[in-house]
Structures are given as C-alpha cells and as structure tokens.
Amino acid sequence: xxxxxxxxxxxFFAAGISLVISFAGLIEIVPNFAKSAQPLVxxxxxxxxxxxxxxxxxxxxxxxxxxxxxxxxxxxxxxxGDYSLSGEYAYDRPFLWGSKRTGPDLHRIGNxxxxxxxxxxxxxxxxxxxxxxxxxxxxxxENEADLDTAYAEVVTVKNVFHTPYGPEIKKGQAAWDAxxxxxxxxxxxxxxxxxxxxxxxxxxxxxxxxxxxxxxxxNSLK
Amino acid sequence: xxxxxxxxxxxxxxxxxxxxxxxFGILGMIVGTLIAAQLAFPELNYLLGEYGTFSRLRPVHxxxxxxxxxxxxxxxxxxxxxQRVLKVSMAESxxxxxxxxxxxxxxxxGALAATVSLLLGFTTxxxxxxxxxxxxxxxxxxxxxxxVNMMGLIGIRREKALYISVWYYxxxxxGIAMLYLFNNMEIPTYFTSGGLGNPLHSVxxxxxxNDALVxxxxxxxxxxxxxTVPIVGMIYYFLPKESGQAIYSxxxxxxxxxxxxxxxxxxxxxHLLWSTVPDWMQTMGSAFSVxxxxxxxxxxxxxxLTMKGEWNQLTDNPLIKFMVLxxxxxxLSTIEGPIQAIRSVNAIAHFTDWIPGHVHDGVLGWVVFxxxxxxxxxxxxxxxxxxxSKKLMEAQFWLQTTAVVLYFTSMWIAGITQxxxxxxxxxxxxxxxxxxxxVTVLHPYYAIRALSGVMYLTGFLMFAxxxxxxxxxxxxxxxxxxxxxxMA
Numbered sequence: 123x124x125x126x127x128x129x130x131x132x133x134f135f136a137a138g139i140s141l142v143i144s145f146a147g148l149i150e151i152v153p154n155f156a157k158s159a160q161p162l163v164x165x166x167x168x169x170x171x172x173x174x175x176x177x178x179x180x181x182x183x184x185x186x187x188x189x190x191x192x193x194x195x196x197x198x199x200x201x202x203g204d205y206s207l208s209g210e211y212a213y214d215r216p217f218l219w220g221s222k223r224t225g226p227d228l229h230r231i232g233n234x235x236x237x238x239x240x241x242x243x244x245x246x247x248x249x250x251x252x253x254x255x256x257x258x259x260x261x262x263x264e265n266e267a268d269l270d271t272a273y274a275e276v277v278t279v280k281n282v283f284h285t286p287y288g289p290e291i292k293k294g295q296a297a298w299d300a301x302x303x304x305x306x307x308x309x310x311x312x313x314x315x316x317x318x319x320x321x322x323x324x325x326x327x328x329x330x331x332x333x334x335x336x337x338x339x340x341n342s343l344k
Numbered sequence: 345x346x347x348x349x350x351x352x353x354x355x356x357x358x359x360x361x362x363x364x365x366x367x368f369g370i371l372g373m374i375v376g377t378l379i380a381a382q383l384a385f386p387e388l389n390y391l392l393g394e395y396g397t398f399s400r401l402r403p404v405h406x407x408x409x410x411x412x413x414x415x416x417x418x419x420x421x422x423x424x425x426x427q428r429v430l431k432v433s434m435a436e437s438x439x440x441x442x443x444x445x446x447x448x449x450x451x452x453x454g455a456l457a458a459t460v461s462l463l464l465g466f467t468t469x470x471x472x473x474x475x476x477x478x479x480x481x482x483x484x485x486x487x488x489x490x491x492v493n494m495m496g497l498i499g500i501r502r503e504k505a506l507y508i509s510v511w512y513y514x515x516x517x518x519g520i521a522m523l524y525l526f527n528n529m530e531i532p533t534y535f536t537s538g539g540l541g542n543p544l545h546s547v548x549x550x551x552x553x554n555d556a557l558v559x560x561x562x563x564x565x566x567x568x569x570x571x572t573v574p575i576v577g578m579i580y581y582f583l584p585k586e587s588g589q590a591i592y593s594x595x596x597x598x599x600x601x602x603x604x605x606x607x608x609x610x611x612x613x614x615h616l617l618w619s620t621v622p623d624w625m626q627t628m629g630s631a632f633s634v635x636x637x638x639x640x641x642x643x644x645x646x647x648x649l650t651m652k653g654e655w656n657q658l659t660d661n662p663l664i665k666f667m668v669l670x671x672x673x674x675x676l677s678t679i680e681g682p683i684q685a686i687r688s689v690n691a692i693a694h695f696t697d698w699i700p701g702h703v704h705d706g707v708l709g710w711v712v713f714x715x716x717x718x719x720x721x722x723x724x725x726x727x728x729x730x731x732x733s734k735k736l737m738e739a740q741f742w743l744q745t746t747a748v749v750l751y752f753t754s755m756w757i758a759g760i761t762q763x764x765x766x767x768x769x770x771x772x773x774x775x776x777x778x779x780x781x782x783v784t785v786l787h788p789y790y791a792i793r794a795l796s797g798v799m800y801l802t803g804f805l806m807f808a809x810x811x812x813x814x815x816x817x818x819x820x821x822x823x824x825x826x827x828x829x830x831m832a
Contacts, residue, residue, distance in 0.1 A: 143609055281536060
C-alpha cells in the first residue's frame with residue numbers, strides 16, 4: 123500500500139507534506155498579490171514625522187487594542203466614517219489593521235479628533251473619556267521620537283519599493299541633514315496646538331517628543 | 345547493537361527542555377494574568393512605568409507562551425519520544441547530542457533576549473511575528489538545528505516505519521519553517537539608508553492588504569503547526585502509552601493527518617472577513633474552515649475511541665483525565681473556530697473578546713493540558729522516580745478545568761455583548777451606544793477572566809511544584825513503568 127511505503131521513506135514523506143501544505147499559499151495568495159494593493163489615485167505617502175509617529179504607534183503597540191479597518195456595515199460607517207478601501211493601505215508597511223477593538227477603530231480618527239484632544243487624552247484617558255480603561259502614555263512626552271530611523275525607513279521604501287517620495291529623499295547623512303529642518307517645521311506646527319511644558323521646551327531645543335510624532339500620524343489617518 | 349535488552353535512552357535534552365517549558369510557562373502565564381487584570385483594573389498598568397502597560401506586555405505574553413512555553417514543550421517531548429518511537433538513543437550519535445545542546449543554549453539565550461527586545465518596544469508589529477530581524481535569524485537557526493537533529497535521528501533509526509507522532513513532528517518542522525520565513529521577510533532600514541537610524545529597525549517586504557494576507561496565512565497556520573500538529577503528535581504517543589491501549593484506527597489517523605495538512609492552510613483568510621481582502625479569498629477561508637472540522641474531529645474521536653472499553657481508567661488515573669479533557673477541548677475549540685469563520689457570525693465576533701476566548705479554550709484546555717500530561721508521563725521515566733503527589737495532581741486538574749470554563753464563558757458573554765452593542769440601533773436607526781458604553785459594560789467579565797487567570801496560574805505552579813518534588817524526593821523506581829505512570 124502506498125502509505126505504508128511512504129511511512130518507511132522519510133524523504134518522500136517530508137516532500138509529500140511540503141507539497142500538500144504549499145498548495146493553499148500558491149493558489150490563495152500568489153495570484154492576486156500585486157494587484158490587490160494598488161494605491162488610490164493621487165495618494166501621498168506619509169511624511170518623515172508621520173512615519174516616526176507610526177513607529178511610536180508600533181512601539182507602544184496601539185494595535186493591540188485599536189483597529190484600523192472600518193468594515194462595510196452601516197453600524198461601522200455611522201460610527202467611524204467611510205468604510206476602508208484596499209488602496210488606502212498601499213504604502214503601509216506593515217499593515218496595522220489590528221485584530222481586537224478594546225478601544226475604538228482609528229482608521230479615520232484624523233477627521234474627528236484634534237491635536238489638543240489627543241494631547242489631553244494621552245496624558246489621562248479617563249479624564250477625557252470617563253470609564254476609559256486605556257492607560258496614560260506619559261512617557262511619550264518624555265521620550266524623543268526617533269527621527270533618524272523614520273528617515274531611514276522613508277529612504278528604504280523609496281529606493282526598494284518605489285514609494286513616490288520626492289527627489290530630496292536620498293541615502294546618507296548629508297541628505298538627512300538637509301531634510302531635517304522640514305521635519306522639525308512639521309513638528310513645530312503640531313506642537314503649536316499643544317500646552318504641555320515638556321513638549322514646548324523640547325521643541326524649542328530642536329527635539330521632537332514621541333507624542334508630537336504620534337499626533338502627526340493620528341492626524342494623518344483620514 | 346542491543347538486540348534483546350531494552351535500549352538505554354538519553355534524556356538529558358528532554359530534561360533541559362522540560363525545565364524551560366516550566367520556566368517559560370510560569371513567566372508567560374504571570375504576564376498573561378497581569379494583562380487580564382489590567383483590563384479590569386487599569387491602575388495595574390502603572391507597575392513598571394513605560395514597560396508595564398497592557399499594550400507593551402501583550403506581545404510579551406503571546407510570544408512567551410508560544411515561542412517559550414509551547415515550543416520548549418515540543419522540543420522536550422520530541423527529545424523524549426523521538427528516540428523511543430524510532431528505537432534509537434540520542435547517545436548513539438555524538439554529533440546529534442552536540443547539535444541538540446547548541447540548539448538548547450541558543451534557544452534559551454535567544455528567547456530571553458527577544459523578550460527583552462519586545463519590552464523595550466522593538467517590534468515589527470505583526471502578531472506572533474513581532475521579533476525584529478536579528479531575532480528572526482536566531483529563530484531560523486534554532487529551527488534548522490532542530491530539523492537537522494530530527495532528520496539525523498530518523499536517519500539512524502532502527503524502526504523503519506515512522507510512527508504517527510513522527511509524521512506530526514515532521515509536519516510541525518516543515519510547516520513552521522515555511523510560514524516563518526515568508527512572513528518575516530523584511531528589509532533592515534539601516535543598511536539601505538546609508539547607515540541611518542536604529543540598526544534593529546526593518547520594514548516589511550509586503551504592503552497593506554498583501555501584508556495582511558501573508559500575516560494571517562502565517563498567524564492562523566502558526567497556530568496550526570505549533571498548537572495543533574505537534575500536540576496531536578504528543579497525544580498519539582502519550583495516550584496509548586499511558587493507557588496501554590492501541591490507537592483505535594490507523595485509517596482514521598491517515599485521513600486526519602493528510603486532511604489536516606491539506607485543509608488547514610487555506611483557512612487563514614477567515615481572519616480577514618469583511619476586510620479589504622478580495623471576496624473570493626474570504627469565501628475560501630470560510631469554506632475551508634468548515635471543512636477543517638473533519639480532520640480535527642477525526643483525530644479527537646480517534647483518541648476518545650482509543651479509550652473504548654477502558655473508561656474506568658478515567659476514574660483512577662488523573663493523567664488519563666488530563667488527556668481526555670485535552671481531546672474534548674480540542675473538539676470544542678475546533679468546532680468553535682469554524683462557527684466564528686462563518687461570515688454572519690464573524691461580523692459580530694470579530695474584534696471582540698470572543699476571539700481571545702476561543703484562543704484560550706484551545707490553548708489552556710488543549711495545548712497546556714496536553715503538554716503537562718506529557719511531562720507528567722515523562723517525569724518518572726526521565727528521573728526514575730514516582731510522581732510526588734496524585735492528590736495534588738487531582739486538585740490541579742479541577743482548579744485548572746474550572747479556570748478554563750470561567751475564562752471562555754466570560755469571554756463568550758463579553759464578546760457577544762460587545763458585538764451586539766456596537767451594531768444596536770434605536771427605532772430611528774441611530775446607534776444606541778457610544779463606544780465607551782460597550783467598554784464599561786465588560787468590567788465584570790474582565791474581572792472574572794482575571795480571576796480565572798489567577799486560578800490557572802496557581803494550578804500551573806502546583807504542577808511545577810509537583811514535578812520539582814518528583815525530581816527531588818519522589819520514591820525511586822527500580823524498573824521503568826510500562827504503561828500507567830506510578831504516583832504516590
């Protein structure tokens with residue numbers, strides 16, 4: 123019998139398993155791969171500051187409680203806005219859809235929350251939303267955002283994946299030094315709407331606290 | 345070599361990995377219990393400053409129980425039963441022993457370092473694949489070392505036909521290797537930007553919807569090849585060995601094994617129902633999830649029928665109880681999963697606490713119970729001593745069983761309540777509840793879940809204590825027990 127033979131021949135047994143388990147991936151994932159993630163027309167990739175904010179979002183693992191995926195139900199579009207489209211995520215590496223809504227969806231939070239709301243909320247969530255079980259993220263006001271890494275990421279996605287960034291985004295320290303003032307300018311605009319003294323003094327010294335980058339990112343979610 | 349005498353097996357690696365299983369089990373469950381309690385009592389978020397929030401600790405919990413506890417358990421049981429079903433001792437090959445020891449130390453140090461990296465916030469953000477690229481490389485190395493070791497042992501085996509358990513361990517190795525490699529394809533930004541920023545940081549090779557597809561093909565099947573396949577391999581060995589009963593049906597094992605191999609991989613896209621993934625993929629995921637009941641229940645029924653005519657053992661051997669309960673929870677969780685994968689049910693269940701509820705009746709009731717049963721069976725044979733206390737084992741069994749039931753019932757209620765409240769509308773079609781209403785209503789269920797965590801953790805500590813006492817002061821055995829594990 124075939125199976126008795128197979129069970130005495132580990133090489134063919136392993137080959138058999140590999141063949142059987144690769145079917146699904148080949149048929150279900152590969153064919154549609156390139157097509158299903160085309161960007162929307164005229165969509166711009168995120169700025170360096172927003173990417174730095176996305177990295178804060180990942181570092182503090184916001185996606186363990188917040189989704190970024192509005193499903194096509196009236197109850198969801200009423201609550202969060204238009205349902206999500208595949209093309210909106212085309213520049214997201216990684217995707218940040220999340221799998222659990224301990225807190226609300228954030229995919230269009232930029233449409234209905236403001237910088238000062240976020241500032242007050244990150245300092246003390248239950249004060250802004252009574253009954254909230256979200257912890258405060260005070261350390262984001264102390265820690266500096268890692269702009270160097272964000273720039274490195276932007277350069278990488280531009281050069282490797284042809285994400286449409288302008289010609290000023292180039293490899294190396296010199297190009298970064300030239301672009302940095304623009305990033306600090308963006309940060310200043312966000313910080314102008316904030317009250318926290320730590321943020322004010324950090325910005326004055328040319329530093330960007332994590333929370334400023336995070337808010338830039340959240341504001342870009344529309 | 346030894347034609348008549350029983351082989352002297354070498355359990356040094358099995359013992360080492362057993363210790364790690366217990367260590368990582370305790371660590372992972374402490375963190376799990378803490379984050380469960382944080383949802384009920386948010387003040388607990390501030391115990392460790394920046395490093396103690398729910399969000400930072402959640403991946404520490406999941407990765408410690410998956411890559412720490414479960415994977416150690418897989419290695420420990422393999423280094424025990426692999427030798428026995430292949431009829432060859434590890435000690436017969438110096439090469440394999442050295443390789444195994446390198447694997448052990450690399451794994452131990454790698455796991456600790458990776459955990460610290462998650463605490464510090466270095467993450468790729470993909471669930472159960474959060475480790476940044478240097479740790480991914482270490483994981484791959486460890487996995488290859490294990491694979492070479494397994495193939496090596498199979499290469500020098502005396503028993504020519506591979507026993508069912510070996511099929512499953514082999515599939516575990518191949519499946520995880522494929523999934524892990526493809527899902528963790530990432531580009532370190534430091535090298536592509538001319539040396540800027542943090543060398544640990546990377547970006548995913550895939551973007552948006554494609555990234556999601558690859559991730560859940562991985563996420564779902566890491567569960568398949570980490571939490572299902574090797575655990576089925578364990579029960580195929582430990583249940584007949586403990587009960588003295590032969591496996592009920594070879595044909596059923598055949599059908600379940602190849603069925604599971606073929607069907608499981610397709611079901612990953614059920615994690616993405618109603619998302620922006622193409623519709624036909626969602627439908628495939630749903631349909632194959634339902635088909636998946638067949639091979640899953642095939643194995644579970646094969647196990648239960650193995651006990652046919654011997655159900656009296658259930659009353660006097662707690663170890664049989666552990667394994668029968670594990671099979672039962674496997675059945676529960678493999679019928680619950682397909683139900684959640686039906687679109688209309690998923691519309692309510694997705695994003696709610698029903699999902700962690702489902703995961704935990706599977707892992708607490710099936711995976712952890714089976715791994716503990718395996719260790720209880722191996723301990724007297726590895727340490728040549730009787731199990732220290734049967735009474736403690738009984739108490740542990742009931743405590744943990746109650747804990748699992750509290751866990752999944754509270755999360756079922758919490759999940760369905762929240763899912764229904766999100767979509768509830770009044771007579772004019774307006775949403776009835778603000779989001780925060782659907783959070784505060786969950787408080788009692790979160791409190792019950794935290795309590796169940798404390799109970800389960802206590803049970804696990806009783807298990808650890810029982811094994812420790814077995815090693816140090818269990819009555820010594822002169823002869824290896826053939827079937828039933830001796831206990832005081």
